[in-house]
Amino acid sequence: MNPAAPSVKLDHVSRRFASGLLALEATSLTVAPGEFVSLLGPSGCGKSTILRLLAGLDIASSGCVEAPALDGHGADTAFVFQEPTLMPWATVWQNVWLPLRLAGQGRSQAAPAIDAMLSHVGLADFRNAYPAQLSGGMKMRASIARALVTRPRLLLMDEPFAALDEVTRSRLGADLLNWWAEQQFSLVFVTHSVFEAAYLSQRVLVMSPRPGRIVHELRIDEPSPRTTDFRLSPRYQAICRELSASLEQAQ
Amino acid sequence: MPRLSPALIAGLLCVVTGFASVRAADKVSFATNWKAQAAHGGFYQAVADGTYARYGLDVTILQGGPSVNNRPLLPAGRIDFLMTGNLLHSFDNVKNGVPTVVVAAIFQKDPQSLVAHPGQGYERWENLRNAPVAFIAKDAQFSWWQWLKVTHGFRDESLKPYNYNLGPFLSNARSIQQGYAVAEPIYVENQGKFKPVVHLLADHGFSTYSTVIETRTETVAKRPELVQRFVDASILGWVHYLYGDRRLANAAMRRDNPEMTEAEIEASVALMKSQGIVDSGESLETGIGSMRDARIRDFHAQMVKAGLYKAGDVDLAKVATLQFVNRKVGLEEKARLTQGAMPKAPAK
């Protein structure tokens, strides 16, 4: 736990778009330092909007947002999109270099961090490959490597595994838990999968459809590292049932 | 069977030959080298007043123009007769083995000239070569401009393309440009409101015949009577045009080229007469269209001197044939027309 970590908070935040659409209504949430929080809800419930507000990519219509990105700590926040969003004209190595490069680090200066991160995510053999040559899962690893290479305090992930197959998804989920345990960043994880939210996160916030509001909160006290045993346990199934129920209620 | 009286026989013959001559009118196409203008008047006259028809010819005139090149149509067989501006084209044809030949020379003098602004010293021919800008059109660039360079010291540095737009010349008092002595000066006066200085190339050694009639050697060999009829009718057309009532011809030309005005045509005809373009020198003796071998040889020699051809490039015997001209065609008609005060309808 990092004592000097900046706070991550939404305080009665609303977001109304220029078209008149109300995406978020008076939403409040807090993320403790190093906490893994999931935002669970159907499409269009404002989950992505919350991420964009926390990243400083969007501005609240009312209410107060506190986040590292808004405090001038640019490199402290990282974002992983649903699409890998790699630069197709650059190699995997060059893609992972991007955040460091934008911060002014030259090739040789950044090399140790990049090489270490590539090994960490299992892409060391593909450092000179182009995204077009990678599978979906590998591209997502590269995207996560890019996000983590700056050792961010806050990681925002917007349904990162939604486009992947079952096997890849569970493998990446397990790896994500390991990386989170090592670097201890705060993580806000958006998903529409009850099972994923239950298995990965420490706290799940269930949201209602437009206009988005948080309607339910569930703590999952299962300690890390979580194993397949947890997935098979009745406690897990109970959690899932509870989450599904509150999702349905929120409709 | 009733006896056929002479009158009946004569009548039958008339019907038959009359029928035959109507059916036997030869369809002939004649391409000019510009849009219809007074310099084409005689040909349009022969169509308009029925002279061609009387000679058993159904003539279609195809206009040329600034971006039209009718020349390749003749050897390709698409037209029967072609109007050519000067003998250089004919020399080129013979040099390149194109089987065409000149059969008549309607203009005794080439109206090709250089025009300039008055009061710039260009009244003297010698000063023209020093003009900073000379507007010369594409086909001239590759023919008589070369002669001007070699014989009269003009330089390529002053050459600029002439796109048949008077604007650049009118706006630059020091510039000169090419012009047809019977055309451009009139337009310059109309648009620029000043009388330009005109120098005929013919007065400075460019002794070519102009507006010559060319046809395929094949036509001359196989149908000489057709060629003779066309030449004779064309000569008569020119006599009627210059000395008779040319209103129908002018109307026909203005139909083909609506931008031409009656006033411009008449001014051009006046210039043709005063400068002796069509009817002067040889033609006064042997009729419009006359040609002399000596003159053709002389002109060719000058062009060789100017470096346009190498001696022996052109077989002069093939350039023109004199068999169809120099026969005093039209002289009587001209005398008749110029005696009377009123223009009369052409005699049969």
Added chain:
Amino acid sequence: MKQPFLRRLLPAATLLALLAGWEVLVRVAQVPDYTLPAPTRIATTLWANLPSLAASWWFTLKITLGALSLACAGGVLIAAAFALVPALELALLPVAIILQVTPVVAIAPLILIYIESTTAALLLCAWIVAFFPILSNTLAGLRATDPNLRDLFRLYRATPLQRLRLLLAPSALPYFIAGLRISGGLSLIGAVTAEMVAGAAGRETGLASRILEASFRTETPKMFAALALLVLTGLLIYLGFNLLSRRLLGRWHASEQR
């Protein structure tokens, strides 16, 4: 298609067959030289006139490549300006379109009236023909950047220069190259057309003037010889840009993946 050898053989073989057919036709039908010369006659004429034709070829090449470079520079700069200042695009795009659709044969005489130097006038005419594809394609490319990447660059506080170098330029590159390939051929056409209308004889002249000259003097084989050089130039430009595209985009862009 199958092996690369066959791929290269087929177009070459077709061309040769066409040329052979042409030769046979001319000989059998006894078509005269001044109407349609045989390929062998054109080749001998080309060889006989090589020094002077080569000089004209060089001039045309200079105008073409000069216009193309200017079109590149102009097209890219204007596209960048339009991308940065949308109001500028609204104001000026109609002008660009008008320039594009007005036939250069009509504009060339006018340009010649206003511009002193013939070479400058030729360059301008060829530029007008060639710059628009580069402009419109590059503009499309600049706009086609992945919005998520754009967000990422914002997140990492990229400077405008970094954005241009690392995001916009590479994103726009495939589109720019597509425009360049089109403009390569167009600048040749523009250079030739402009010279046909506006060029002058005597001094430095390009192949277009030589074609006209040969046409006026009924030297048809020489006309075809000059034309052959023009065709060759167009082919070389096409192949050159194909190679460039493969070099720059081959490893990562869909357009170059087999």
